Amino acid sequence: MIASHKLRKRDIYLNKLIAFQDTEPIKVVTGIRRCGKSSLLKLMAAHLRENGINDEQIIEINFESYEFIKMTSDDLYQYVKERSLPGKRMYLFFDELQRMAGWENTINAFRMDLDCDIYITGSNDYLLSSEYSTYLSGRCVEIKMLPLSFAEFIDFHGFTIQEVKSALGGTKKQAVDADGTHYELREIFDAYMRYGGMPGIADVGLEQxxxxxxxxxxxxxxxxxxxxxxxxxxxxxxxxxxxxxxxxxxxxxxxxxxxxxxxxxxxxxxxxxxxxxxxxxxxxxxxxxxxxxxxxxxxxxxxxxxxxxxxxxxxxxxxxxxxxxxxxxxxxxxxxxxxxxxxxxxxxxxxxxxxxxxxxxxxxxxxxxxxxxxxxxxxxxxxxxxxxxxxxxxxxxxxxxxxxxxxxxxxxxxxxxxxxxxxxxxxxxxxxxxxxxxxx
Known part of the structure; x- marks a missing residue:
């Protein structure tokens, strides 16, 4: 079965970001490529909107987008300043920011010049977490993201856990897909041990x-x-x-x-x-x-x-x-x-x-x-x-x-x-x- 491309929750990481919301440190999400960092930023932005933050207070930029790929650090500063609302806290989300030279000076300038809460993904393509603390003078908190746990794998692949009667008496757990087909948990675990926990596997399905x-x-x-x-x-x-x-x-x-x-x-x-x-x-x-x-x-x-x-x-x-x-x-x-x-x-x-x-x-x-x-x-x-x-x-x-x-x-x-x-x-x-x- 192939799961849909909807934005799936990663609550264990989203809750960590929420815990640091509106605190001074810059939130830096790190982890191997394609483990879900960009989606986590989208989930955090959605959380803000659901809790009363206006769209105008949220600025989201993915530097892999052609729209921003040629943006300089000066361009970024002007872009954000022009969209900042007087007397309002701004929420800044920068995905793949390291593609832009001189980004660290701009981020520090935002910290000094704006009332803002900053979130960055650390795709290892351009800058690894060990270097963040140097550039950000220790003013960051790192959220280390991993591929899917087994529990997350079950959710991402559209299974739910149900209690069913056991032949030995009592109950046991089984996985059930969207069509109502039952699977032994060991079967799902074997699939996890075979294909792993990269979130993208849920989009292509469990096919070798x-x-x-x-x-x-x-x-x-x-x-x-x-x-x-x-x-x-x-x-x-x-x-x-x-x-x-x-x-x-x-x-x-x-x-x-x-x-x-x-x-x-x-x-x-x-x-x-x-x-x-x-x-x-x-x-x-x-x-x-x-x-x-x-x-x-x-x-x-x-x-x-x-x-x-x-x-x-x-x-x-x-x-x-x-x-x-x-x-x-x-x-x-x-x-x-x-x-x-x-x-x-x-x-x-x-x-x-x-x-x-x-x-x-x-x-x-x-x-x-x-x-x-x-x-x-x-x-x-x-x-x-x-x-x-x-x-x-x-x-x-x-x-x-x-x-x-x-x-x-x-x-x-x-x-x-x-x-x-x-x-x-x-x-x-x-x-x-x-x-x-x-x-x-």
Whole structure:
């Protein structure tokens, strides 16, 4: 089924923008290209209109539109000044603003000269979030946007969740489409694990060829515009080898959730013959590989996660792990096959925790490892992820690190097959799909 092109709600992000409405900081929405940043600005503008703000107080400019593509920073200042209403607060929405040279001076001028509330999207094509704080002198708040969570995926693809009678007695959840057809939630989850959470997938439908075309466009844009062209614009020549960049992407995509040393990536590429194309006789330096990895992190293509010593209560400099921003992009890169599904669902859990506002680290306790320590404010959650808890051997392996932790914070094991027991000495065994849908 193909969903309509209506503007779909992303409440978790819209509520963050609403929380900062009419506060001094400039609101900067960042994230990988095509994850929904432009739509979020439209949703925020619609919220303002619904709550009594007049159209004349809202100025929306998309700098990818031909109407504004040649606008200079002076032109922008005059455009906004001419439309500003005396004695009224103005709401300024700038999408793809970084296409315009000198934009940062104009934005700061608006802050000084107008009574205004400013919203910007940070498409990584032109300026990445790490540079915003420099240009805006720390006067901004960053809203980090991700592709669709599983709960959002269900909504975007036109499914609703209903309780139906279970053959075992009681009820169970099923997904129902607009035609009234019922699907097992596991079917929908498998589709999510196959196609990923890019919002555009909902427009083309859950068809492999169309999904691949969309993912190819996102990949090409991120790599060519976000990284290769951006390096040229900044006058830097670190990221010049497109083939090496792709090999590093493939390596990281194939090794999500595994401990990775940047210094070992070059060795692995050479040892496995991945760079032997008659071009390169020596392995790339660690410095070079680090520059390429950093570019991928800045483009929000991959996220890195550090280790935290639970007993020593400090972050460690030992090997970290990398996760890919969208599991559909991983399948596009490596092919649609059942590969390393344990690390794939771990990847989904990592981004779900980020989406719920947690800071996330890997936990180390002695020689054992906890997949994730998720913290925010006074809350802490220890999380293990595995495909199944039905095997006694797996249960022992997954529970052991959590059993070594002496504090009283919540400890859970997430799996697709949690087994019959819902708790082991206070450690909860939860169904992964049910946990992903908690927010619904």
């Amino acid at each position: 060829d169309k999904a691949l075309t969309l993912l190819d466009g996102i990949y090409s844009t991120v790599i060519v515009r976000n990284i290769l062209e951006r390096e040229k614009r900044r006058g830097q020549r670190q990221i010049t080898d497109a083939i090496l960049l792709k090999k590093i992407i493939l390596f990281l995509a194939d090794n999500i959730g595994r401990s990775v040393s940047v210094s070992s990536i070059g060795n692995t590429l050479v040892n496995e013959g991945l760079l032997d194309e008659g071009r390169r006789k020596t392995k790339p330096s660690t410095h070079t590989v680090q520059a390429y990895v950093n570019a991928l992190l800045e483009a929000y293509f991959f996220y890195d996660i550090k280790r935290f010593d639970i007993k020593g209560k400090e972050f460690l400099r030992t090997l970290g792990k990398y996760y890919i921003v969208d599991i559909g992009l991983r399948n596009y890169l490596l092919g649609f096959r059942n590969r390393d599904s344990g690390h794939a669902i771990e990847n989904v859990v990592y981004f779900e925790l980020l989406c719920r506002g947690y800071d996330v680290a890997i936990g180390k306790i002695g020689t054992a490892e906890v997949d994730f320590i998720a913290t925010k404010a006074d809350e802490k959650l220890y999380v293990q992820v595995t495909e199944s808890m039905e095997s006694e051997t797996v249960r022992a392996r997954e529970l052991a690190p959590l059993q070594k932790i002496s504090d009283n914070y919540e400890k859970i094991v997430l799996s697709l097959n949690p087994g019959l027991d819902s708790s082991y000495e206070g450690i909860k065994s939860l169904n992964l799909i049910d946990w992903l849908l908690e927010s619904k």
